[in-house]
Amino acid sequence: MYWLRKFFAMLLTLGLVTMATFFTFYLLPGDPAALILGTEADPEALELLRSQLGLDRPLLAQYSSWLQGVLRGDLGSSITFSRGYPVSSLILDALPVTIPLALLSIGISLALGVVLGTVAAVNRGAGSFIIQYLSQLSLSLPAFWLGILLIQWLAVGLGWFPPSGIPRWSADPAGAMLSLVLPAITLSLPRTAVLTRTVRSALQETLREDYIRTARSKGLPEKTVIFSHALRNALVSVSTVTGIQLIQLIAGTIVVEQVFSLPGLGRLMLAAVLLRDLPLVQGTVFVGAALIIVVNFLLDSLYPWLDPRVRVER
Amino acid sequence: MQKYNLWSGSILVGIMVLITVVGFVYTPELPNKMDIGNQLQPPSPEHLLGTDNYGRDILSRIMVGGRPALEAGIVGVVIGLSLGTWLGAVAGYYRGWVEEVVMRLADGLYALPSILLALVAVTLLGPGQLSILAAVAIANVPIFARLTRSAFISIREAEFVAAAKAMGLRDSRIILRHILPNCSSLLLVQASVSFANAVLAEASLSYLGLGTQPPDASWGRMLKEAQAFAGQAPWTVIFPGLAIALTVLGLNRLGDGLRDLWDPKLSPHE
Numbered sequence: 001m002y003w004l005r006k007f008f009a010m011l012l013t014l015g016l017v018t019m020a021t022f023f024t025f026y027l028l029p030g031d032p033a034a035l036i037l038g039t040e041a042d043p044e045a046l047e048l049l050r051s052q053l054g055l056d057r058p059l060l061a062q063y064s065s066w067l068q069g070v071l072r073g074d075l076g077s078s079i080t081f082s083r084g085y086p087v088s089s090l091i092l093d094a095l096p097v098t099i100p101l102a103l104l105s106i107g108i109s110l111a112l113g114v115v116l117g118t119v120a121a122v123n124r125g126a127g128s129f130i131i132q133y134l135s136q137l138s139l140s141l142p143a144f145w146l147g148i149l150l151i152q153w154l155a156v157g158l159g160w161f162p163p164s165g166i167p168r169w170s171a172d173p174a175g176a177m178l179s180l181v182l183p184a185i186t187l188s189l190p191r192t193a194v195l196t197r198t199v200r201s202a203l204q205e206t207l208r209e210d211y212i213r214t215a216r217s218k219g220l221p222e223k224t225v226i227f228s229h230a231l232r233n234a235l236v237s238v239s240t241v242t243g244i245q246l247i248q249l250i251a252g253t254i255v256v257e258q259v260f261s262l263p264g265l266g267r268l269m270l271a272a273v274l275l276r277d278l279p280l281v282q283g284t285v286f287v288g289a290a291l292i293i294v295v296n297f298l299l300d301s302l303y304p305w306l307d308p309r310v311r312v313e314r
Numbered sequence: 315m316q317k318y319n320l321w322s323g324s325i326l327v328g329i330m331v332l333i334t335v336v337g338f339v340y341t342p343e344l345p346n347k348m349d350i351g352n353q354l355q356p357p358s359p360e361h362l363l364g365t366d367n368y369g370r371d372i373l374s375r376i377m378v379g380g381r382p383a384l385e386a387g388i389v390g391v392v393i394g395l396s397l398g399t400w401l402g403a404v405a406g407y408y409r410g411w412v413e414e415v416v417m418r419l420a421d422g423l424y425a426l427p428s429i430l431l432a433l434v435a436v437t438l439l440g441p442g443q444l445s446i447l448a449a450v451a452i453a454n455v456p457i458f459a460r461l462t463r464s465a466f467i468s469i470r471e472a473e474f475v476a477a478a479k480a481m482g483l484r485d486s487r488i489i490l491r492h493i494l495p496n497c498s499s500l501l502l503v504q505a506s507v508s509f510a511n512a513v514l515a516e517a518s519l520s521y522l523g524l525g526t527q528p529p530d531a532s533w534g535r536m537l538k539e540a541q542a543f544a545g546q547a548p549w550t551v552i553f554p555g556l557a558i559a560l561t562v563l564g565l566n567r568l569g570d571g572l573r574d575l576w577d578p579k580l581s582p583h584e
Contacts, residue, residue, distance in 0.1 A: 140566055142534075148541055156544075
């Protein structure tokens with residue numbers, strides 16, 4: 001029941017997102033064809049582009065044919081990248097860069113966040129030091145500056161990592177992985193700070209619960225109390241925060257992919273916006289939003305496993 | 315030690331604002347003046363922070379490059395704070411369906427990172443400072459709306475509000491003169507955090523080429539142009555980056571310091 005409800009909620013949100021992405025760019029003042037070609041464009045060229053984009057048809061008809069396309073996996077054709085190239089192929093080429101980057105980055109910040117947060121919760125002195133400096137540092141360093149400095153130091157200087165770009169996964173999987181390490185570190189710094197803070201406060205709260213006192217009083221070693229009793233409970237709120245952080249993460253890839261010249265979804269979205277390629281803007285925004293929604297659904301499905309109370313409620 | 319954040323924050327912010335203000339009347343060189351033959355010179359008495367790939371004086375460019383960032387902070391925070399506080403106050407004071415509508419909208423907007431808002435703004439308005447100001451302002455509205463609403467919900471139950479109502483004061487007067495002043499410290503702390511985020515957002519967006527356009531200087535734009543020369547001429551990336559980091563650090567410390575000063579309960583580090 002729980003999963004079914006969450007699943008339908010996800011479908012509903014996805015439907016709303018298709019509407020939002022479609023109508024934002026078509027209901028806005030001005031003619032999309034003129035937006036693309038510029039206001040001084042030749043009227044015949046404008047007319048041609050309008051019929052190419054289907055702009056001469058009623059709005060709802062445009063939406064329904066776009067939606068049908070989305071369901072078939074057809075997001076239209078790019079109007080700049082070698083005209084007529086399918087948007088879906090451009091996106092499919094970009095995802096093998098962005099998805100591993102996002103996963104690696106979430107992995108790094110979760111691992112660091114849980115370790116640092118646990119240390120901070122157990123040890124007060126170290127705690128306030130870690131929290132204060134990590135959060136001030138991560139909130140103040142611009143990600144792109146950190147990225148540029150890391151490239152100079154670890155890639156160009158010490159030669160441990162490639163400075164930019166990424167080989168194809170099929171050609172050189174190890175090299176591709178290595179190319180993602182620095183971008184993932186750059187991307188994970190702000191999230192590490194937030195997760196550290198969350199783990200710390202969640203764990204501190206859990207450690208005050210009665211069942212923890214029970215566990216301690218029956219003589220369990222402190223390690224067992226923290227790791228197998230308290231941490232799992234604390235992870236429930238951590239998974240919520242991780243879901244929220246995902247949105248920031250996808251947004252962060254736009255900057256980080258630019259710094260490291262990675263041909264991912266964020267860079268494609270940026271190029272689409274700068275080139276005013278509306279079908280590509282719609283396609284990348286929709287896929288980005290869909291990714292966030294699907295991952296949030298997967299995280300929601302983890303709750304009942306992490307926290308049996310959710311299974312009992314409703 | 316208690317006031318360390320407040321002091322160091324104020325000093326950092328003061329220095330960066332002063333540099334930018336002086337930049338309006340005096341810079342060592344014209345910030346956009348190219349000097350072919352003097353490209354990528356290291357820091358020296360003539361060029362205290364060196365020159366970039368067009369021979370332009372980096373110190374002069376840093377002095378004027380803070381304008382778009384500080385402008386984004388001021389405009390973004392003023393618009394976001396006024397609009398957001400107003401919406402939040404109405405929602406928190408009247409509750410009911412008004413609150414539902416305002417808060418659902420705010421939640422939806424809150425989920426969008428300012429960089430995505432900026433991408434939408436650029437799609438519509440084209441790249442430039444205007445798009446950035448719009449994005450930063452809109453991104454701040456839900457933040458202040460949520461904050462003000464939650465403060466209003468608890469304050470409206472206070473006895474002095476009941477007393478004001480019993481005296482027959484108009485709602486607008488109760489909201490503006492009786493409840494709002496009680497939220498001012500909360501709003502000011504958030505304003506300094508929002509200011510810091512706006513500076514960072516402007517720098518990131520200009521780095522992406524969405525904001526200040528060449529040949530004009532902005533700290534983020536300078537980094538974009540310097541990135542290719544980072545190895546040859548590290549000063550071209552170090553100084554603009556430091557300018558951003560120090561400004562944001564100062565503003566964040568100021569926010570932390572104000573929070574510690576006014577409400578130790580809210581402090582994240584007990």
